[in-house]
Amino acid sequence: MSADDRIRVQDPLRASLIPRPTTLPGEVAERLRQAILQGDIVDQNQKLPSEASLATSYGVSRPVIREAIFMLKSDGLIISQQGRGQFVNPHGSSVFRLDTGMDDGDNLAELFEFLLSVEVSATRLAAQRRTADELRQIRDSYARLYDAxxxxxxxxxxxxxxxQSIVRASHNQHFIAFAEFLDARVRRLIRTARKNTRNRSMDLVWQVQAEHKAILDAIEAGDPELAARAATTHLHNAAARLASYRE
Known part of the structure; x- marks a missing residue:
């Protein structure tokens, strides 16, 4: 790779060569985020260097720096002060981030540990609290999944x-709200596993379906511990399937 294909980052901005990514502002934003969190680049007033200084240090254009800073503003990590420049938000980022992809095995394993803590608890509560109407919705959604x-x-x-129908039956608004957040960012990994499973083996597809049926049966029985075990098994197996597709 030639020097033109790399971004040169100079001390104290994590001196290293970074392969030029597809989305350059996103890569610069992530490098800035790490430098900010480590306290490498801000002054005693938590002020960032100027756009021109950052552009020179990172070896990119000022529009790239401007877009990277905009990304960090969207996360709440950086705030502007009129006429004074860009500063680190003293309260930290106001946005919770989950950006794990399939290419990072360690982070993927940690992500599934986190997902287990949310989904297993919600499934346990659903077995305890589901109403007759909610049970019907869970059954109906399972039937549609079976048909598909x-x-x-x-x-x-x-x-x-x-x-989603299971989480709603937990009657916990925090689980419900957070499940919507997870659906947009984390469940795409599980959906990737589903697609890859279908392409590899229909036997595996029906194994996944059996895992869903076990969850449904436990919720129908009103057995919270059985429901929690079924959800745990399903997520462990989903993680294993994703890991196998990375090999």
Missing amino acids: TRELADGTAEDEQFH
Whole structure:
């Protein structure tokens, strides 16, 4: 790789050569985030260097720096002070981030540990608290998922609806709100596993379906511990399937 294909980052901005990514502002934003969190680049007043200084240090244009800073403003990590420049938010970022991808095995494992803590608890509560109407909704969503599996359809939307109906039956507004956040960022990994499973083996597809059925059966029985175990098994297996596709 030639020098033109790299960004040169100078001390104290994490001196290293960074391969030029597809989204350059996003890579610069992440490097800035790490430098800010480590306290490498701000002065005693938590002020960032100027756009021109950052552009020179990172070897990129000022528009790239401007877009990277805009990304960090959107996260609440950076705030502007009229006529004074850009400063680190003293309260820290106001946005919770989950950006793990399939290419990072360690982070992926930690992500599933985190997902287990949310989904298993919600499933346990759903077995305890679900109403007759909510149980019917869970059954209906499972039936749609079963039909999609039988018809070799994509099934990702039905999979998502099944899990959402369970979380809603937990009657915990925090679980419900956070599940919506997870659906947009984390469940895409599980949906990737579903697609890859379908492409590899229909036997595996029906194994996944059996895992869903075990969760449904436990919720129907009103057995919170059985429901929690079924949800744990499903997520452990989903993590294992994702890991196998990375090999």
